[in-house]
Amino acid sequence: MKHKNDILYILALILLVMLYLISSTDLFYKEQETDIYQISVILNETSDAIFENIKLGMKQVDKEWTTEVNIVTLYEANHAEQQMKLVEREVANGAEVIILFPVDAELTKEYLIQENWNIPIICVGTYLPEQVVDVWIHGDELARVQELGRKIIEDNLRFIYTIAPRIERSNVNQRLKGLKEVLEENNVGVECLYYETEEELVTLLRELNEKGIETGLVALDTMTLNLLMTQYRTLEEQNLYIYGIGYTSSLLSDLEKGLIQALSIHNDYDLGYLSLASAVALLQHEKVAYDQKVIGGLITKDNIYGTFYEKILFPIH
Amino acid sequence: MLKRINEWWMEIYHQLSLRNIVWVSFSATAALATIFMGLSFYSRFSMQLNNEMQMENQALINQVNNAVNTYVRNMMKLSDTLYFKVIKDQDIQLVDFDETFRLFYETNKDYIKNIALFSEEGDPIVLAPAASLKEGIHPAEQKWFKRALEKSENMHFSTLHIQNLFNENEGEYEWVISLSRAVQMTYGSEVKQGVLLIDMAYDGIKQLFSNISLGQEGYVYMMDQTGAIIYHPKQQLLASGIYKENTQAAMHYNDGIYNEVFEGKQRQVIIKTVGYTGWTIEGVIFPNAVSLNNKKSNIFFIFLFLFFTMGLVLINSIISTKVSKPIRNLEKAVKEVEMGKLDTCIKAEGFYEVHHLGQSVHKMAEQIKKLMEDIVKEHESKRKSELDALQSQINPHFLYNTLDIIVWMIENERQQDAAKVVTALARFFRISLSKGKHIISIADEIEHVRNYLTIQQLRYKNKFEYDIEITEEAKSFATIKLIIQPLVENAIYHGMVYMDGDGLIRVQAYVEESEVYITVSDNGLGMTKERINQLLKGEIQSSKRGSGIGVSNVNERIKLYFGEAYGIQIESEPDEGTKMIVHLPKVIYEKEEKGV
Numbered sequence: 001m002k003h004k005n006d007i008l009y010i011l012a013l014i015l016l017v018m019l020y021l022i023s024s025t026d027l028f029y030k031e032q033e034t035d036i037y038q039i040s041v042i043l044n045e046t047s048d049a050i051f052e053n054i055k056l057g058m059k060q061v062d063k064e065w066t067t068e069v070n071i072v073t074l075y076e077a078n079h080a081e082q083q084m085k086l087v088e089r090e091v092a093n094g095a096e097v098i099i100l101f102p103v104d105a106e107l108t109k110e111y112l113i114q115e116n117w118n119i120p121i122i123c124v125g126t127y128l129p130e131q132v133v134d135v136w137i138h139g140d141e142l143a144r145v146q147e148l149g150r151k152i153i154e155d156n157l158r159f160i161y162t163i164a165p166r167i168e169r170s171n172v173n174q175r176l177k178g179l180k181e182v183l184e185e186n187n188v189g190v191e192c193l194y195y196e197t198e199e200e201l202v203t204l205l206r207e208l209n210e211k212g213i214e215t216g217l218v219a220l221d222t223m224t225l226n227l228l229m230t231q232y233r234t235l236e237e238q239n240l241y242i243y244g245i246g247y248t249s250s251l252l253s254d255l256e257k258g259l260i261q262a263l264s265i266h267n268d269y270d271l272g273y274l275s276l277a278s279a280v281a282l283l284q285h286e287k288v289a290y291d292q293k294v295i296g297g298l299i300t301k302d303n304i305y306g307t308f309y310e311k312i313l314f315p316i317h
Numbered sequence: 318m319l320k321r322i323n324e325w326w327m328e329i330y331h332q333l334s335l336r337n338i339v340w341v342s343f344s345a346t347a348a349l350a351t352i353f354m355g356l357s358f359y360s361r362f363s364m365q366l367n368n369e370m371q372m373e374n375q376a377l378i379n380q381v382n383n384a385v386n387t388y389v390r391n392m393m394k395l396s397d398t399l400y401f402k403v404i405k406d407q408d409i410q411l412v413d414f415d416e417t418f419r420l421f422y423e424t425n426k427d428y429i430k431n432i433a434l435f436s437e438e439g440d441p442i443v444l445a446p447a448a449s450l451k452e453g454i455h456p457a458e459q460k461w462f463k464r465a466l467e468k469s470e471n472m473h474f475s476t477l478h479i480q481n482l483f484n485e486n487e488g489e490y491e492w493v494i495s496l497s498r499a500v501q502m503t504y505g506s507e508v509k510q511g512v513l514l515i516d517m518a519y520d521g522i523k524q525l526f527s528n529i530s531l532g533q534e535g536y537v538y539m540m541d542q543t544g545a546i547i548y549h550p551k552q553q554l555l556a557s558g559i560y561k562e563n564t565q566a567a568m569h570y571n572d573g574i575y576n577e578v579f580e581g582k583q584r585q586v587i588i589k590t591v592g593y594t595g596w597t598i599e600g601v602i603f604p605n606a607v608s609l610n611n612k613k614s615n616i617f618f619i620f621l622f623l624f625f626t627m628g629l630v631l632i633n634s635i636i637s638t639k640v641s642k643p644i645r646n647l648e649k650a651v652k653e654v655e656m657g658k659l660d661t662c663i664k665a666e667g668f669y670e671v672h673h674l675g676q677s678v679h680k681m682a683e684q685i686k687k688l689m690e691d692i693v694k695e696h697e698s699k700r701k702s703e704l705d706a707l708q709s710q711i712n713p714h715f716l717y718n719t720l721d722i723i724v725w726m727i728e729n730e731r732q733q734d735a736a737k738v739v740t741a742l743a744r745f746f747r748i749s750l751s752k753g754k755h756i757i758s759i760a761d762e763i764e765h766v767r768n769y770l771t772i773q774q775l776r777y778k779n780k781f782e783y784d785i786e787i788t789e790e791a792k793s794f795a796t797i798k799l800i801i802q803p804l805v806e807n808a809i810y811h812g813m814v815y816m817d818g819d820g821l822i823r824v825q826a827y828v829e830e831s832e833v834y835i836t837v838s839d840n841g842l843g844m845t846k847e848r849i850n851q852l853l854k855g856e857i858q859s860s861k862r863g864s865g866i867g868v869s870n871v872n873e874r875i876k877l878y879f880g881e882a883y884g885i886q887i888e889s890e891p892d893e894g895t896k897m898i899v900h901l902p903k904v905i906y907e908k909e910e911k912g913v
Contacts, residue, residue, distance in 0.1 A: 009631070012627050016623060016627065019617075019620035022613070022620075023613050023614075023616040060553065060554065256451065257452070270554075270559060273559065294557070295558075304481075305481055310479050311557075314492065316552045317553070
């Protein structure tokens with residue numbers, strides 16, 4: 001009996017010591033530490049100028065969690081393979097999550113399947129299937145281009161040109177397809193123009209501008225529109241009906257001035273916020289929805305300062 | 318049900334040792350006390366902490382409110398100064414306000430984006446910083462403009478919006494709150510209305526809320542009277558619906574503190590109204606964010622509780638063992654005594670009561686031992702006395718003499734007398750033996766004496782007469798056997814042998830004052846007091862020829878059986894006779910027989 005009591009006392013003592021160590025030291029259990037999450041964002045452009053609102057959205061996440069975000073741009077525009085090499089480099093440098101704005105969906109998919117980097121991948125914009133990426137954050141591209149198409153039809157244009165970089169870009173192809181469907185259904189002619197260099201773009205622009213009024217031009221990506229407008233502002237005569245996808249502050253200013261007729265936009269702030277928030281959630285082993293859509297719309301000179309679009313276009317930060 | 322529980326409990330209780338009862342009850346009491354005190358302190362401390370935090374938070378909200386109030390008043394003062402000191406009563410056509418406006422702007426440009434004066438039609442009169450209006454933008458169509466003219470006596474604060482009037486910073490879009498008011502402008506002899514606009518930079522307002530912390534998850538936001546958010550740490554997410562805020566409920570709150578549940582979370586909202594503007598500041602606090610309730614704290618409380626409980630249990634164990642050990646030793650000793658080991662050493666140790674109990678038990682054991690020895694002695698004595706008495710009855714002299722008498726009587730053809738003697742003898746021995754009983758009825762004892770006297774009378778050739786009187790009442794009482802015959806024998810041998818036929822032996826048995834008395838009186842020689850004492854002490858025998866029992870034996874046996882209060886009393890005077898009084902208790906013969 002005494003022996004049994006002794007054993008009980010010893011076990012009780014061990015339990016007390018364990019409880020003390022657990023409650024008062026970090027030996028067994030650490031209080032939630034503030035982890036710094038290493039996240040890399042691989043853009044699909046050579047500059048992050050058009051990603052301002054996306055970056056603001058990411059900053060919002062940074063207020064809630066401590067993240068170290070590395071934003072990587074391409075060295076050459078629209079270079080899908082280079083983008084994959086950059087992903088590889090970031091993974092090797094210790095990135096815990098990759099937020100990717102894919103240049104070429106098919107190539108990206110092949111690479112991700114082949115390499116199998118074993119870290120969460122978040123895709124923004126272009127569609128990549130759930131087997132390949134963990135989260136896909138996007139706007140409703142089809143709805144946006146359809147809206148744009150309807151606006152073009154409203155503006156009574158019978159023919160429009162689209163302009164985009166010559167290289168394959170998945171999102172551009174999707175937009176073109178969607179736009180063409182709407183326009184051709186309504187008997188609006190579409191011709192696709194491509195450029196390789198900025199000079200080529202400028203030349204095309206001037207040629208189109210000289211065609212006279214009621215020539216519509218749709219820039220299928222924001223970078224193209226940016227480059228385009230940089231030149232267009234300087235022209236003495238401005239005859240084109242320009243439409244675009246995406247926005248920057250200067251493009252909005254052009255819209256206000258009537259140089260651009262309409263812009264199809266998504267809530268870039270939300271894209272940025274959701275992409276980084278999803279990255280953090282994945283690192284905290286939380287369940288994250290694969291398909292996350294952000295709102296968007298078509299802005300014109302008349303509704304740019306409406307309550308709905310004001311906050312999308314000019315995020316408070 | 319209760320009775321059953323009680324019975325069950327008592328069954329268990331009787332099996333528990335004192336040590337276990339003391340240990341368990343002390344430990345349970347200590348544990349309960351610890352829990353109670355711990356919970357009380359925890360709850361009190363938590364409540365105190367929460368109250369302190371609530372007061373802190375309220376103070377913080379008040380501070381923010383004061384800051385916003387000060388900011389708003391400063392803007393209003395600026396507007397007043399511009400109007401009353403600069404514009405009013407000055408002829409617009411003659412005075413150039415540009416420099417003054419620019420100066421005001423420069424002085425306050427951390428908080429102000431634009432200062433502008435417009436005519437009633439919306440035409441710009443003064444703009445600071447210098448700028449032009451954007452094409453196609455008509456100030457008169459703006460809400461802030463219209464409201465200023467609608468209620469010209471007030472100043473108006475617009476909702477948060479992008480200022481899109483001016484060309485100055487192309488490509489830059491600033492969030493502002495427009496403070497507008499109607500002003501009276503002098504145009505020569507005319508006074509016309511205009512609108513003074515001050516665009517308050519949103520950054521200035523935002524700064525007032527930066528670094529305000531309301532606990533781990535708490536935050537502060539501000540909205541106008543329509544529920545439109547002016548400042549919120551997640552303002553942008555609210556706009557797109559990713560984040561939700563309970564503005565609908567908050568719009569209806571007056572200043573004070575409210576508890577609410579929103580999006581499944583318990584929270585507390587402190588409301589404070591900003592003067593003049595109708596804006597409200599909402600401080601949202603999550604009560605559980607400031608609490609002692611985190612994993613490590615909980616584990617620490619468990620550790621503390623177990624530590625104190627185990628400590629108390631250990632102390633209680635030691636104390637209960639120490640307290641109960643002397644009792645257990647005493648119990649062990651008592652068990653040994655119970656088993657008959659009266660020589661067991663009973664230690665009187667421990668605290669006072671146990672010590673005293675030990676001493677008492679020790680004394681009791683010794684007394685029991687002595688009593689048992691006395692009983693043994695008494696039994697031995699009784700047995701010896703009875704044996705003596707019995708043996709005396711089988712004294713061969715009496716038998717031989719009696720048989721001689723019988724033979725003589727037969728030879729002398731006195732058959733009837735012989736038969737009488739034989740019968741008496743038979744009865745005499747029958748009662749003497751009484752089937753081995755020690756106690757017989759007084760009736761039988763008298764009968765025994767009667768038979769004896771019958772034989773002796775014949776032996777002593779009628780030298781004496783005898784008379785036996787026994788009351789009916791006395792017959793049924795009990796006596797030890799063979800007590801009267803020795804007295805009668807003594808009366809015969811000391812009193813009657815010297816008589817010439819006028820001797821008388823009287824035997825009486827009666828009840829008096831709840832006692833039984835049997836007297837044997839004779840009118841013989843009597844005896845001196847000395848002789849009486851010698852007789853009672855057994856120093857002399859009545860006769861060598863007699864039974865040999867002796868008066869002392871009878872006295873001794875009576876005292877042995879019935880106690881010291883009973884026995885034989887002898888009253889005698891020389892030459893006058895002797896009376897021996899046997900004093901017995903009144904015991905019904907049947908009861909005593911059963912007790913034997």
